[in-house]
Amino acid sequence: YPVLECHEDGSFVVTKHPGTGGLVNVATVFEQLLYEMGDPTDYITADCRVDFTSIRLEQVGENRVLVSGIQGKxxxxxxxxxxxxxxxxxxxxxxVISGPRAVEKARLCAELVFRRLEKAGVCFPPEDRVVELLGTGxxxxGVAPTPQDLPEVVLRIAVKSDDRSKVERFxxxxxxxxTSGPPGVTGFSGGRPKPQEIVSFWPALVPRELVDSHVRVSVEEI
Incomplete structure (x- = not known):
């Protein structure tokens, strides 16, 4: 990992420990500055908003890059x-769907699954289900042409719902x-699919005055 030598004027030197792998030069530091970048003139952090277009990079030694000129809001x-x-x-x-017309049979298998579920009163809207034929691109x-008569494909079906019982029924x-589908169907992995809890990402903004932050530093001799 790189090491930062920070100066009082806001500039810093990016370097690394001697004898370790990797390379620190203007190109590698520049590449890191572009990582997950939105608006380069208004990069928001908890302490300030940075204008990345103001940054100057200078090679000041072997595996040493000076970063300076940083402006912000x-x-x-x-x-x-x-x-x-x-x-x-x-x-x-x-x-796994194998044999002649494997792709056609795989599509039919997926259709059968959802038809049988509908007959049982279990419906998954299009946005809550995925059908993929692995091996068909x-x-x-669209990047490469798909062979018309593949000898086998992997049918992958996934669903989601707030109702655990519906996912279990799938x-x-x-x-x-x-045993009751088109010929050439065989198992692939793991037995019957089991419901798994979905942990979703939820970003939000909280007014700064509602957060009472504290810093505690502990020093322990080992």
Missing amino acids: PRTDFYKVSASVQGGFKAAGQL VCHP GMELAPLI
Whole structure:
């Protein structure tokens, strides 16, 4: 990891411990400044808002880069809070579909799953379900042509719901396709899909005056 030598005027030197791997030069420091950048003229932190276009980088030695000229604006009136909240339940399962017309059979299997669920009174709207045919280019659709008659594909189906019982019911419909679905269906991994709790990300802003911050430094000899 890099080491920062901070100066009173706000500048600092980025360096690293001798004898360690890696490289510290203007290019590598510049690359880190671009990481997860929104508006480079108004990068918001808890203490200030930074104008990254004002920064100057200078190589001042081997594995030593001086960062200076940094300008900014006063801090905002809010703190950002990143909260984790309960977001329902999810489950995902996979099957291998093999033989002639494997892609067509895989699509039919997915259709059968959701038809059977609907007959049981369990419905998943389009935004709460995903059907993927792994091996047909689903990661980068349209980048490369898909062979017309693949010998096998992996059918992956995932669902989510606030109702755990609906997700459990989905898990009961996937495995039966091996014996009551199109020919060439076989298991792949893990048995029946089981519900898993979804932990969702919830960003929010909290007025700064509502937060009473404290710093406590402890020193312990070991």
